[in-house]
Amino acid sequence: MDKLNLTKHISSQFNDEIEQIRNHIMAMGGLIEQQLSDALNAIAGSNAELAQQVIANDLLVNDWEIKIDAECTRIIAKRQPAASDLRLILTIIRAISDLERIGDEAERIAKVALESFSSAQQDLLVNLENMGRHVAQMLHDVLDAFARMDVEAALAVYKEDKKVDREYEAITRQLMTYMMEDPRSIPKIMNVLWSARALERIGDRCKNISEYVISFVKGRDVRHSDEDSLEQNARS
Amino acid sequence: MDKLNLTKHISSQFNDEIEQIRNHIMAMGGLIEQQLSDALNAIAGSNAELAQQVIANDLLVNDWEIKIDAECTRIIAKRQPAASDLRLILTIIRAISDLERIGDEAERIAKVALESFSSAQQDLLVNLENMGRHVAQMLHDVLDAFARMDVEAALAVYKEDKKVDREYEAITRQLMTYMMEDPRSIPKIMNVLWSARALERIGDRCKNISEYVISFVKGRDVRHSDEDSLEQNARS
Numbered sequence: 140m141d142k143l144n145l146t147k148h149i150s151s152q153f154n155d156e157i158e159q160i161r162n163h164i165m166a167m168g169g170l171i172e173q174q175l176s177d178a179l180n181a182i183a184g185s186n187a188e189l190a191q192q193v194i195a196n197d198l199l200v201n202d203w204e205i206k207i208d209a210e211c212t213r214i215i216a217k218r219q220p221a222a223s224d225l226r227l228i229l230t231i232i233r234a235i236s237d238l239e240r241i242g243d244e245a246e247r248i249a250k251v252a253l254e255s256f257s258s259a260q261q262d263l264l265v266n267l268e269n270m271g272r273h274v275a276q277m278l279h280d281v282l283d284a285f286a287r288m289d290v291e292a293a294l295a296v297y298k299e300d301k302k303v304d305r306e307y308e309a310i311t312r313q314l315m316t317y318m319m320e321d322p323r324s325i326p327k328i329m330n331v332l333w334s335a336r337a338l339e340r341i342g343d344r345c346k347n348i349s350e351y352v353i354s355f356v357k358g359r360d361v362r363h364s365d366e367d368s369l370e371q372n373a374r375s
Numbered sequence: 376m377d378k379l380n381l382t383k384h385i386s387s388q389f390n391d392e393i394e395q396i397r398n399h400i401m402a403m404g405g406l407i408e409q410q411l412s413d414a415l416n417a418i419a420g421s422n423a424e425l426a427q428q429v430i431a432n433d434l435l436v437n438d439w440e441i442k443i444d445a446e447c448t449r450i451i452a453k454r455q456p457a458a459s460d461l462r463l464i465l466t467i468i469r470a471i472s473d474l475e476r477i478g479d480e481a482e483r484i485a486k487v488a489l490e491s492f493s494s495a496q497q498d499l500l501v502n503l504e505n506m507g508r509h510v511a512q513m514l515h516d517v518l519d520a521f522a523r524m525d526v527e528a529a530l531a532v533y534k535e536d537k538k539v540d541r542e543y544e545a546i547t548r549q550l551m552t553y554m555m556e557d558p559r560s561i562p563k564i565m566n567v568l569w570s571a572r573a574l575e576r577i578g579d580r581c582k583n584i585s586e587y588v589i590s591f592v593k594g595r596d597v598r599h600s601d602e603d604s605l606e607q608n609a610r611s
Contacts (some may be wrong), residue, residue, distance in 0.1 A: 198599075201598070204598075205596050209596065212462065215451065222452050225452050229448060232465070232468070233472070236469070313566075315561050316559055318554065319559065321559075322554065323555065325551050325554055325555050336572075360441050360444065362437070362441060363434075363440075363441065375475040
């Protein structure tokens, strides 16, 4: 995650407090990137110990959310920021909520690494891992876009989500076919399916954060817009 | 949803604005209850027309979120509320975000009603409907708890979520067994499974809102606590 460059968006009055929140978001974002990466590595290497570590570390993610949230509330109460500063704080509150949920999904994915798979099933996991790397990149990119409040970068993440959705659909079809051919594998493969779903949800949440970036910089709420009007808003 | 009784929690200064936001949350909550109820009725009656209506109406839910969100931002900027008033507004912002996501899940459930099911499969839907009624009651109760900022009622919803989780697990097992016995049904039954998952997520979000109520009234962030310490906090 790049250095968080929000300075140009705020009045000098509460620079210090924002500086601290900024360090905390970077720490939280870095932790969640690590959690997702560890969860994917745990699956790739059938590493139950690493998976357990991801599950345990989700508590740290939760702590960050509560901590940053409290800081944001305090800064609003204390500084009574004006319109744009206030919108920045509210944007941060929203973003950390999505980040925390991304952490929850990483924990769900890690749980799949606690299962043992046959070698035929291992082959199915390869596509999950590929989708995982794609989503991890999206997460990295959206954290950067957020740090720099970069509309173009946010727009790129927004568009990437469609590709992740297509990957998810392809994996779902493949897994369903496998289950139809080997019905006894259903309970196990269902867990792989839930992981794919968790990755798809992480993509959605990265897209949410990209919408917050665009909404904040453009001063217009672009959530729930269709892609064309969002792009138009972002570039106007 | 009961009349929203937040008055005792706010200073008289911005009563009027809060009154308006309150009416809007009630309208949004009522719409989402209707959406969930319609989605469940669409499944029960194989009513594709009703399902399409739920899907179309999700736009209205999104509009409410953006509208109430903007009102909350405006009221903070204009009134610069002190600690407790500010926490109330931030609680509202959080709650409407969960409500909007509940609307999304209702839309997902409605899509299942667009499928046609054999009579054996119809039997599987009965359990889904039962779970649906249970979750709809939870939604109703949490909206009431929110309207009255009632900690005991919120705590009851919080505890109900465990029962919903167990119902979800039972349905999942039943659906997996059915798929193992009739592998050709997998694609169709998967849709039922996604609906059960959507209901389980609605339960989670109702639980989130119950945590916001407890956190607000008690002035302590109880998110991510375990049940025992949450109950202790709620009752202290």
